[in-house]
Amino acid sequence: MDPLDMVIRYHQETKHHFFRYARALAYLDWDNQPNPFRRYQGAALSRLPILRLDEEPLSPPYDDLYHPGAVPSVPVSLRALSRLFEYALALSAWKQAGGSRWALRSNPSSGNLHPTEGYLLIGAVPDLSSSPGLYHYAPKEHGLERRADCPDELFAALMQDFPPQAFLVGLSSVYWREAWKYGERAFRYCQHDAGHAIATVRIAAATLGWSATVLHCLSDETVEDLLGLNRAGDFAGAEREHPDLVMIVWPADLARDRPAGDERVLPLCLDPALAGEMAKQRWHGKANRLSADDPVPWEIIDEVAAASRKQSSDLFGLELAPPAEPPHASGAPAGRPSAGRIIHQRRSLLACDGKTSLSAERFYAMLARVMPRLELEVMRRPMPWDALPWDPTIHLGLFVHRVDGIPPGLYMLARDPAKADVLRKAMHGQFAWAAPPECPPDLPLHLLEEGDARRLAAQVSCHQEIAGDSAFSLGMVAEFGQALRTHGPWFYRRLFWETGVIGQVLYLEAEAAGIRATGIGCFFDDPVHQVFGVKDFAFQSLYHFTVGGPVDDPRLTTLPAYGEHVEEQERGMDLP
Numbered sequence: 001m002d003p004l005d006m007v008i009r010y011h012q013e014t015k016h017h018f019f020r021y022a023r024a025l026a027y028l029d030w031d032n033q034p035n036p037f038r039r040y041q042g043a044a045l046s047r048l049p050i051l052r053l054d055e056e057p058l059s060p061p062y063d064d065l066y067h068p069g070a071v072p073s074v075p076v077s078l079r080a081l082s083r084l085f086e087y088a089l090a091l092s093a094w095k096q097a098g099g100s101r102w103a104l105r106s107n108p109s110s111g112n113l114h115p116t117e118g119y120l121l122i123g124a125v126p127d128l129s130s131s132p133g134l135y136h137y138a139p140k141e142h143g144l145e146r147r148a149d150c151p152d153e154l155f156a157a158l159m160q161d162f163p164p165q166a167f168l169v170g171l172s173s174v175y176w177r178e179a180w181k182y183g184e185r186a187f188r189y190c191q192h193d194a195g196h197a198i199a200t201v202r203i204a205a206a207t208l209g210w211s212a213t214v215l216h217c218l219s220d221e222t223v224e225d226l227l228g229l230n231r232a233g234d235f236a237g238a239e240r241e242h243p244d245l246v247m248i249v250w251p252a253d254l255a256r257d258r259p260a261g262d263e264r265v266l267p268l269c270l271d272p273a274l275a276g277e278m279a280k281q282r283w284h285g286k287a288n289r290l291s292a293d294d295p296v297p298w299e300i301i302d303e304v305a306a307a308s309r310k311q312s313s314d315l316f317g318l319e320l321a322p323p324a325e326p327p328h329a330s331g332a333p334a335g336r337p338s339a340g341r342i343i344h345q346r347r348s349l350l351a352c353d354g355k356t357s358l359s360a361e362r363f364y365a366m367l368a369r370v371m372p373r374l375e376l377e378v379m380r381r382p383m384p385w386d387a388l389p390w391d392p393t394i395h396l397g398l399f400v401h402r403v404d405g406i407p408p409g410l411y412m413l414a415r416d417p418a419k420a421d422v423l424r425k426a427m428h429g430q431f432a433w434a435a436p437p438e439c440p441p442d443l444p445l446h447l448l449e450e451g452d453a454r455r456l457a458a459q460v461s462c463h464q465e466i467a468g469d470s471a472f473s474l475g476m477v478a479e480f481g482q483a484l485r486t487h488g489p490w491f492y493r494r495l496f497w498e499t500g501v502i503g504q505v506l507y508l509e510a511e512a513a514g515i516r517a518t519g520i521g522c523f524f525d526d527p528v529h530q531v532f533g534v535k536d537f538a539f540q541s542l543y544h545f546t547v548g549g550p551v552d553d554p555r556l557t558t559l560p561a562y563g564e565h566v567e568e569q570e571r572g573m574d575l576p
């Protein structure tokens with residue numbers, strides 16, 4: 001089958017319908033639940049220091065992450081890397097209810113199943129290693145497992161076109177972790193989770209004054225070469241990881257003093273032949289087995305994975321914007337919450353109170369944060385949109401329930417304002433496309449239709465009340481057909497990644513506003529399309545999200561992410 005047709009077939013077949021959910025096992029096979037923690041047995045583990053929030057490197061105020069130049073770059077060190085992984089992929093807490101305990105992480109995950117694995121390819125770092133190497137990040141231990149040695153010359157050649165002290169962070173997915181629970185729709189959820197992780201890496205980098213972007217041009221084969229995912233022997237008897245992506249991370253200030261003649265282009269590629277050299281190096285460790293039995297085969301996941309594989313390694317770069325000058329002191333009140341605190345406290349809401357409302361000002365400010373507008377003077381998108389080097393393809397169809405001063409109803413945020421007209425033509429003809437009250441003129445938010453959308457929002461979100469009891473919920477509407485035709489079937493995964501980044505920004509924005517959010521992967525696809533009037537594959541809703549006043553579950557207790565209780569557990573208590 002043609003790969004593009006295959007991707008569309010997968011998308012179509014994994015839709016949830018009012019009368020039929022996407023195929024999955026009809027029960028949860030608890031005995032076979034995959035271990036959420038991968039380890040490479042035989043690879044040396046270096047534990048990263050567990051840092052309190054008041055220890056160096058200190059976290060900047062949350063808002064400063066969004067002011068270019070406000071956070072000075074810290075040098076790359078073991079402590080700084082510890083912070084990077086802490087805010088990106090580490091455990092953030094353990095939860096306990098009765099006899100069971102489960103870990104939460106800085107990055108959210110559909111069903112808390114955590115398919116995403118993290119890697120680091122970096123030069124010599126004092127207290128880690130005197131020579132470059134590839135590491136796998138082990139979240140339970142907050143440690144780095146050394147998977148491969150990388151000779152100085154090879155590392156220097158790989159990184160020669162990047163700013164000083166740059167290093168790579170890679171992500172892969174164990175599809176089986178999600179497929180165990182969600183069956184065929186799992187491939188979508190793994191891509192959402194990878195998107196959330198792109199954002200947690202980018203935002204964690206921003207807390208250190210570092211920049212980061214996806215190396216968009218790499219083929220999947222290059223990602224496999226770099227991360228060792230194609231080393232069949234190392235995965236013998238263990239569940240495989242699929243290549244997602246590699247990001248380049250660098251201290252932004254170090255790009256300030258460039259030598260004369262530096263053409264300021266950041267390549268978004270690596271030489272595939274050099275990446276292939278990794279295979280010839282010394283590798284350490286064998287992947288642990290995650291489930292007792294072999295994964296349940298879901299053929300259509302293998303097929304869509306093959307069809308959406310990125311075969312090409314393109315050759316283009318991004319103009320490297322000069323680092324921003326530090327802004328003038330903002331004069332903002334002291335005691336602004338730190339980014340680290342917001343990241344640590346991020347949780348999904350489990351239920352909404354059906355009461356809490358949001359001020360219009362805050363609502364507009366939150367939406368402004370998901371706008372990837374290009375700042376033309378510096379040709380830069382704001383953090384974290386600078387991590388996704390493609391034109392935005394996702395717009396938000398909003399169900400507004402409780403925003404003070406704004407009529408409840410359906411709204412549309414055109415994240416690329418140039419697309420508002422195409423959206424309008426594709427949607428119901430009777431929609432008003434009016435400017436909401438007091439809406440900032442540069443925010444392309446449109447009121448489509450006033451009305452009480454609470455029941456509708458919950459209904460189309462698989463009857464989940466959190467979508468109607470919130471302040472607002474939304475569907476992330478992708479320019480589906482056009483994006484796939486322009487770029488190719490591999491772009492299917494990018495569409496989901498972009499939705500994950502939007503979700504992560506909203507998660508943190510909700511915490512900063514004193515409320516809470518939740519990603520919603522379970523929704524009835526075509527009924528959502530009917531709500532907005534989109535009829536064919538031109539636009540498809542890929543991910544839902546809700547933001548509101550949380551109601552906590554008093555039966556749950558919270559334990560620290562790292563501490564004695566984890567060691568106790570390792571010595572004998574049941575692991576989730």
Ligand SMILES: Cc1cc2nc3c(=O)[nH]c(=O)nc-3n(C[C@H](O)[C@H](O)[C@H](O)COP(=O)(O)O)c2cc1C
Pocket residue numbers: 104105107108109110111112189192193196346347348349350464518519520521522
């Ligand atoms: C892609 C994605 C889809 C999700 N879908 C749902 C959903 O449909 N319903 C729900 O209640 N929670 C959903 N969640 C929330 C997860 O259950 C939650 O992230 C996970 O349990 C971890 O908890 P935490 O976010 O508090 O760390 C989703 C999260 C993600 C990232």
